[in-house]
Amino acid sequence: MKAAIFTGPGRITLDEKPVPDPGPGQALVRLSGCGVCGTDVHIFHGDLTEGITPPVVLGHEIAGLVERVGPGVDNVRVGDNVAVDPLIACGRCEDCHAGRPNLCRRPTTVGYAVDGGFAQYACVPATHLYKLKPSVPPKGGILVETLACVLHGYDRLGFQAGCSAMILGAGTVGLLWNQLLGRSPRTLLIQSEPVAFRRKLAGELGADVVIDPGGEDVAARVGELAPDGIDYIVDASGNPDALAQAIPLVKRHGTFMIFGVCPKQAKISINPHDIYQAEAKIIASKMPPLTLGRSVELIEAGLIDYERIVTTTLSLESLPEAVGLFEQARDRHVKMMIDPWE
Template identity: 30%
Template sequence: MKAFQVSAPLDYRIAEVEVPKAAPGEALVRVAFAGICGSDMHIIHGDNAFVRFPRITGHEFAGVIEAVGEGVEDIAVGDRVCIDPVISCGHCYPCRIGRPNVCTTLEVIGVHRNGGFEEHVAVPAANLHHLPEHLGLDAAALVEPYTIAANVLDRMQPHPGDRLLVFGAGVIGLTILQMARAKGIEEVIVTDVIDERLAVAQELGARHVLHGRDQDVEQTVLELTEGEGVPLIADAACVPSLLPQMLRVASPAGRIGLLGFSPTPSDLVQLEVIKKELTLVGSRLNNRKFPEVLELMATGRLDPLALVSHRLPFDEMPDGIEMLDHHPEKARKVLIQIGA
């Protein structure tokens, strides 16, 4: 069968590999669609410390059950499913307190083990989620990025009437925008340095869009909030040097959700944190957010296909990688059709 295999940094191709078998507790999924994520690009570039090569990447995918392993219940051949890529042990401290997404022995499908950029993939049955009847497999492949958004918003604990400022209007920034609107946050401000991304953010419901190079973001945010600052800030730009500005534009008692994996240190002015009693929270992957996102999609409150800028057949996936590398301003979500 065909698989997108990364053998080493910048060494990737569509390869022929053996079809995996469903071990006890697993199911074999015939993959229909998979989305290319920024973290896939980090693996390709060799910037992911967790991956071991060779690796079949892909953690945003959906498909149809082809076979089930011994002991699997509630999953049958022919079921349409999407896959939560987070695999946790269930007994370490984070798992015991209900935060399996930071399990001490965490594995992520598509990072620590082979993922969805292959025609068939074996995954733990516990990680499968049945799809609502009218949700297409293409839309279902995009559940995972919305769980990232749901997780960071949950970590920030919004209150009624809170404003949200999103740094970065890439795919994750746009999912945070959509998720925030679906959860009742009416005023969302989005800032980026790419005009095309800001235009999409405005189409998706951003109240204000700010160009980070053409406008004074700090001054404008303070003007928009009557000098009070913003209670919720989501860092989807993942640029460590932006943290001091986030601290300055945060309102007293504000919450800042950080999503980046950069090892570069950030300047943190303790005075800003203490005088405002700010809360800085990290957010990694998702903590059991798939049911919430599936319900929002099924009821039409989330429109995942609005994120898709390109659909490519599996054989042309390397072209999608090249485009994301060299012309990221032209692409939002690149969706790969594998077996649909």
């Protein structure tokens, strides 16, 4: 099979590998698509090394059809349309025991520590497969994991009807937040995003107001729209400056959620006195425990406009190029999907 192998920072080579044999409890998936995630780009550049063991096939937003199953597998059958939960938690650490596999201390994540989705086939534990209706196309399947992350964030946010919300950023994650908050009974949904193409998409999908932080004074604009501030602000940008600028815009007793992944060394300054006086909350959400099933339900029900979020399909050969496009062509692409058979 063809596979794009990450051998170290800046190096992805297209190679032939034997199709893996599913062992006990495993399933071999013939991949129909794999999303290119911001974390793949960080790994490629060497900014993210924790839990990555090159040489390895990256890619954790995986959709495909079950091709073969190993001994003892009874939850999926050959031909099933599936999405993969890439997080293989250790099951033994304190966080796993406390029901927080997303915070597992020793995970062996598919596409990080074991071969993932930038290949024609992947072998994964069958327990980590979620069945999708045959009618769900690869563009829907590859968003199951990311949407599950956003659903976990949504649960933690505890959004209450009749409140206002703001999303920082309108990449894949920001647009999935848009789809959830845009369908919630809110008084106002603002989305800020520097790229015009993405702002347009945010407005068409569900935001009431879109703001260009490159050309507008965000604080002044939010002040006009919501003089008392915003009840719930979610950062989906991972941009420390955007966070620093938006935290003071949280309404009294409101919530600010750190959802996007900021660079490891980033620091911002906050005003603890104001946060105290407002009794505001700053919380975070990391990855999805227990939300993949609901993510599948939403996608199957047609409530997530994956056709508009997955803007681009590329071949396996184009993966190194996709990494460049990810950063430089934000005005043309949102989610890029690799089709390994193209």
